[in-house]
Amino acid sequence: xxxxxxxxxxxxxxxxxxxxxxxxxxxxxxxxxxxxxxxxxxxxxxxxxxxxxxxxxxxxxxxxxxxxxxxxxxxxxxxxxxxxxxxxxxxxxxxxxxxxxxxxxxxxxxxxxxxxxxxxxxxxxxxxxxxxxxxxxxxxxxxxxxxxxxxxxxxxxxxxxxxxxxxxxxxxxxxxxxxxxxxxxxxxxxxxxxxxxxxxxxxxxxxxxxxxxxxxxxxxxxxxxxxxxxxxxxxxxxxxxxxxxxxxxxxxxxxxxxxxxxxxxxxxxxxxxxxxxxxxxxxxxxxxxxxxxxxxxxxxxxxxxxxxxxxxxxxxxxxxxxxxxxxxxxxx
Amino acid sequence: xxxxxxxxxxxxxxxxxxxxxxxxxxxxxxxxxxxxxxxxxxxxxxxxxxxxxxxxxxxxxxxxxxxxxxxxxxxxxxxxxxxxxxxxxxxxxxxxxxxxxxxxxxxxxxxxxxxxxxxxxxxxxxxxxxxxxxxxxxxxxxxxxxxxxxxxxxxxxxxxxxxxxxxxxxxxxxxxxxxxxxxxxxxxxxxxxxxxxxxxxxxxxxxxxxxxxxxxxxxxxxxxxxxxxxxxxxxxxxxxxxxxxxxxxxxxxxxxxxxxxxxxxxxxxxxxxxxxxxxxxxxxxxxxxxxxxxxxxxxxxxxxxxxxxxxxxxxxxxxxxxxxxxxxxxxx
Numbered sequence: 001x002x003x004x005x006x007x008x009x010x011x012x013x014x015x016x017x018x019x020x021x022x023x024x025x026x027x028x029x030x031x032x033x034x035x036x037x038x039x040x041x042x043x044x045x046x047x048x049x050x051x052x053x054x055x056x057x058x059x060x061x062x063x064x065x066x067x068x069x070x071x072x073x074x075x076x077x078x079x080x081x082x083x084x085x086x087x088x089x090x091x092x093x094x095x096x097x098x099x100x101x102x103x104x105x106x107x108x109x110x111x112x113x114x115x116x117x118x119x120x121x122x123x124x125x126x127x128x129x130x131x132x133x134x135x136x137x138x139x140x141x142x143x144x145x146x147x148x149x150x151x152x153x154x155x156x157x158x159x160x161x162x163x164x165x166x167x168x169x170x171x172x173x174x175x176x177x178x179x180x181x182x183x184x185x186x187x188x189x190x191x192x193x194x195x196x197x198x199x200x201x202x203x204x205x206x207x208x209x210x211x212x213x214x215x216x217x218x219x220x221x222x223x224x225x226x227x228x229x230x231x232x233x234x235x236x237x238x239x240x241x242x243x244x245x246x247x248x249x250x251x252x253x254x255x256x257x258x259x260x261x262x263x264x265x266x267x268x269x270x271x272x273x274x275x276x277x278x279x280x281x282x283x284x285x286x287x288x289x290x291x292x293x294x295x296x297x298x299x300x301x302x303x304x305x306x307x308x309x310x311x312x313x314x315x316x317x318x319x320x321x322x323x324x325x326x327x328x329x330x331x332x
Numbered sequence: 333x334x335x336x337x338x339x340x341x342x343x344x345x346x347x348x349x350x351x352x353x354x355x356x357x358x359x360x361x362x363x364x365x366x367x368x369x370x371x372x373x374x375x376x377x378x379x380x381x382x383x384x385x386x387x388x389x390x391x392x393x394x395x396x397x398x399x400x401x402x403x404x405x406x407x408x409x410x411x412x413x414x415x416x417x418x419x420x421x422x423x424x425x426x427x428x429x430x431x432x433x434x435x436x437x438x439x440x441x442x443x444x445x446x447x448x449x450x451x452x453x454x455x456x457x458x459x460x461x462x463x464x465x466x467x468x469x470x471x472x473x474x475x476x477x478x479x480x481x482x483x484x485x486x487x488x489x490x491x492x493x494x495x496x497x498x499x500x501x502x503x504x505x506x507x508x509x510x511x512x513x514x515x516x517x518x519x520x521x522x523x524x525x526x527x528x529x530x531x532x533x534x535x536x537x538x539x540x541x542x543x544x545x546x547x548x549x550x551x552x553x554x555x556x557x558x559x560x561x562x563x564x565x566x567x568x569x570x571x572x573x574x575x576x577x578x579x580x581x582x583x584x585x586x587x588x589x590x591x592x593x594x595x596x597x598x599x600x601x602x603x604x605x606x607x608x609x610x611x612x613x614x615x616x617x618x619x620x621x622x623x624x625x626x627x628x629x630x631x632x633x634x635x636x637x638x639x640x641x642x643x644x645x646x647x648x649x650x651x652x653x654x655x656x657x658x659x660x661x662x663x664x
Contacts, residue, residue: 051598223593242597255591261555261577262587264605266383271603273596 001026003309005097007063011053013252014320019053020069020313029102034082036103038075040309041090043097043330044122045316046071046156047221047246068096072122074111075101085110092121099309099332116294123156123327124301125290127276131243132160133286135274136168139241140217144169147211149230150191152221152246154181154302156327159189161219163299166190170217173210175203175226177322184325188300203229214238222247224257231263240271246320302326333358335641337429339395343385345584346652351385352401352645361434368435369411372641373422375429375662376404376454377648378488379578400428404454406443407433417442424453431641431664448626455488455659456633457622459608463575464492465618467606468500471573472549476501479543481562482523484553484578486513486634488659491521493551495631498522502549505542507535507558509654516657520632535561546570554579556589563595572603578652634658 001024008021031037049071052063063069073095077085082105085091093108095101111121123129135157136142148165152158153174162185165172173193174185182194193210200206207215207230214235220227223245234240248255264271293299304324306315309332319328333356340353363369381403384395395401405427409417414437417423425440427433443453455461467489468474480497484490485506494517497504505525506517514526525542532538539547539562546567552559555577566572580587596603611618625631636656638647644662651660 056598220593223591227593242593245591245593245597248591248594255594256588257591257593259555259577259580259587259589260592260603261552261559261574261589261605262580264603265574265577265607266605268605268607268610270605271592271596273593273598273600273602275597275600278600 002028002098002100004068004099005309005312006066007053007069008066010055010062010065011050015050015053015313015317017313017317021066022310028100031079031081031102034104036077036082036085036105036108037079038091038095038101038103039078040073040075040095040099040101040332042074042119042122043309043312043332044072044126045312045319045328045330046127047244047319049316050320068098070094070096072127073097074118074121090118092126097312116291119303119305119327119329119331120294120301122329123303124160124294124299125287128156128327129160129290130279130283130286131274131276132157132164133290134276134279134282135241135243136161136164136217136219138279138282139270139272139274140219140239142168142170142217145171146216147171147173147213147235148217148219149173149175149207149211149215149233150219150221151175151226151230152244153185153191153194154178154322154325155221156301156324157243158219158221159185159302159326160299162191163189164293165217166192167293167298171211171213173207173215175222181322181325184302188302197226204232207233217241219243220245224248224255228258231258231260234263234267234269236267236269238267238269240269242271242273304328306330308332334360334430334432336400336431337641337644338398339385339401340398342387342394342397343382347382347385347645347649349645349649353398354642360432363411363413363434365413366436368409368414368417368437368440370407370423370427370433370435371410372405372407372427372431372433372664374406374451374454375641375644375664376458377644377651377660377662378403378459379576379651381648382652400430402426402428404459406450406453422450424458429644448623451635451637451659451661451663452626452633454661455635456492456626456631457619460488460659461492461622462611462615462618463606463608464489464496465622466608466611466614467573467575468493468496468549468551470611470614471602471604471606472551472571474500474502474549477503478548479503479505479545479567480549480551481505481507481539481543481547481565482551482553483507483558483562484576485517485523485526486654486657487553488633488656489575490551490553491517491634491658492631494523495521496625497549498524499625499630503543503545505539505547507554513654513657516634520634529558536564539565549573551575552577556580556587560590563590563592566595566599566601568599568601570599570601572601574603574605636660638662640664
């Protein structure tokens with residue numbers, strides 16, 4: 001039996017379970033020469049998928065209606081007619097939300113469960129870690145002694161960004177939505193300070209207090225009012241990495257905010273959209289540092305693991321309420 | 333007799349003549365060893381001066397109340413006790429709004445009225461030309477065949493940016509505020525297309541039509557609704573040079589606009605504040621190209637020359653109504 005999750009409707013605003021449809025087929029898919037049969041082990045759910053559910057021009061084409069949704073997946077090779085993969089191998093890749101599927105092996109990477117837990121290849125040793133490492137380094141261009149602010153700091157990417165910031169000698173301030181998360185940022189991930197945006201009335205003032213020397217790098221996962229407040233605190237030559245804008249993904253009207261242009265010109269500051277796939281030539285460098293720091297225990301990570309294929313849509317929707325700590329993963 | 337213009341009040345919103353005070357002294361200033369007596373010939377008035385009239389943190393310190401205002405000035409050396417300058421030399425520099433003043437020569441450049449009209453050293457061969465050349469090249473990073481949109485296109489900087497764009501093989505679209513200016517952009521400066529923002533209802537659509545391949549570089553002198561409309565038309569890896577935001581300089585409330593972050597992340601696009609003084613190491617390179625193109629007649633420029641020291645404040649205020657074509661200069 002094979003279960004598949006299709007995109008049934010393009011969500012209006014916040015996604016709901018009715019935007020997804022489950023389809024069950026009785027027979028297992030068959031493989032031909034050169035193909036593999038994969039059984040899904042872990043599925044990554046990520047805020048950026050919201051963008052692909054809309055029918056708008058973006059850096060990746062939108063998902064098609066009534067077709068399977070795709071995301072980062074770890075799968076086990078259960079049958080192989082492809083010489084590059086053996087039965088029992090685990091692979092990672094952009095795959096369908098399906099319990100079983102056929103692949104020709106293209107775009108799949110073998111992963112080693114002895115070196116790190118398999119789920120880590122969706123997170124700190126996968127796109128999450130690459131995004132954190134490359135976004136911070138390629139756009140943020142950190143220099144020891146500078147001050148870094150990370151929004152969505154308790155999220156999968158944010159928590160890694162902050163830790164890399166500390167490894168590189170920065171003062172690191174995290175913005176997150178609960179006191180528990182702020183506590184975790186400081187005790188588990190080594191952030192220097194944290195701001196709970198839900199209980200802080202004057203976010204602009206709180207950033208100023210936490211960053212007495214001003215902000216040199218802002219790693220922005222959220223957009224919206226937090227990012228507005230940040231602009232008042234940037235230093236000359238500040239770099240703002242726009243990695244995501246979760247606070248506005250579900251807006252049905254075009255979001256408004258204060259004009260960034262006067263802040264950028266006053267401070268000779270830079271703001272740049274970051275998409276990890278543009279930096280694939282640097283993946284080996286990123287992987288080398290991330291796995292090195294992980295084995296030296298300089299880097300740690302959080303996962304929120306949800307059980308069961310049927311819970312994929314709910315796990316995805318829960319991202320928008322910040323129910324995850326670190327990477328949100330569904331175990332099949 | 334020496335006249336001086338002081339900043340009397342920090343303007344609230346649009347500057348008015350009552351924000352300025354004229355002071356007259358009967359005696360000419362005296363010079364000591366190492367000093368020069370300068371007689372002002374041309375005074376540059378520029379939108380960025382509005383920023384220095386406010387008491388806000390910026391890339392240059394604010395003007396002090398009851399002190400002379402400064403801007404780019406061409407002056408004649410009428411007496412010299414400094415071996416580097418002779419009576420009769422003309423110099424350019426950041427100088428006071430005064431008919432006569434003393435200088436120790438620091439920061440002054442000799443200019444040659446035989447090579448180009450003296451006023452050109454405030455414009456195309458001065459900060460204006462440097463800003464156009466370096467902003468376009470250092471942040472815009474143009475590649476032949478790309479599409480460039482310039483706002484404030486009939487202004488001093490904008491008209492040079494567009495011409496350099498044409499020299500470098502770009503498709504160039506200018507946005508300006510009258511049909512007469514649009515006509516000038518096309519006939520005098522060689523722009524491929526122009527959009528009159530005062531008579532065009534759908535600016536977003538008009539940009540799309542003028543830029544069928546999308547926009548790769550936006551040289552932004554204005555901010556506000558034009559810049560909002562532009563965001564819908566950017567290509568992947570677009571570069572937005574924030575050179576000025578004249579549309580919001582006089583706002584008394586913090587200006588709002590659509591959130592740029594989702595556009596930047598969708599398109600891996602860059603937006604960066606440009607201030608010419610950060611690139612002083614490249615001035616010789618810029619000067620070489622600008623004077624070369626000028627003598628080859630690949631580059632031309634417009635000036636609006638206003639007569640009389642007493643008209644400096646009005647000439648400055650008129651900038652905000654777009655009364656200038658090209659560089660606004662006051663001849664003393």
